[in-house]
Amino acid sequence: MTGTLIAPVIPSSAAARPARAPAAARTMPLAVPPALSRPPALGRDVVYGLARVDRSGRVADRAVTGALGWRGGDRLTLTAEAGVVVIRRDPSGLVTVPPRSCVPIPAALRHRCGLFPGDPVLLTAVPAEDTMTAYSLAVVDQALAALIPFPAREGGDR
Numbered sequence: 028m029t030g031t032l033i034a035p036v037i038p039s040s041a042a043a044r045p046a047r048a049p050a051a052a053r054t055m056p057l058a059v060p061p062a063l064s065r066p067p068a069l070g071r072d073v074v075y076g077l078a079r080v081d082r083s084g085r086v087a088d089r090a091v092t093g094a095l096g097w098r099g100g101d102r103l104t105l106t107a108e109a110g111v112v113v114i115r116r117d118p119s120g121l122v123t124v125p126p127r128s129c130v131p132i133p134a135a136l137r138h139r140c141g142l143f144p145g146d147p148v149l150l151t152a153v154p155a156e157d158t159m160t161a162y163s164l165a166v167v168d169q170a171l172a173a174l175i176p177f178p179a180r181e182g183g184d185r
Contacts, residue, residue, distance in 0.1 A: 074154070076149075095116070114160070
């Protein structure tokens, strides 16, 4: 049997990945913050930090993890929805804090929240609740826009 061979068609690895939309174009449903036993007083009971998701899905801010007292080896439980990851210290948790005191966010949760390597996240720690929350900036932007109108420039739009 003689004939011409047909070369196999194998897509490149870049073609297999979906194109990532710019952060400003992604819209996320407005997140509901985790329920706390009491509302925290700003500046005293909440510690804020800004971090970027690294290529392994870790986020770190020494002030935030230090306020919680989390150390390498502590076990965590993570839940996520609508651009918000809630992290709690839990002796039966499936995720362990590495020695470097960063928080690894599993790929499934990052995907659910639309978090990609390099994306900035707002971290909040509530030491009284032993809880950290990571908010995508898309969710923060939507929450701010829903509560506070962006001030218009003087003299109208230009």
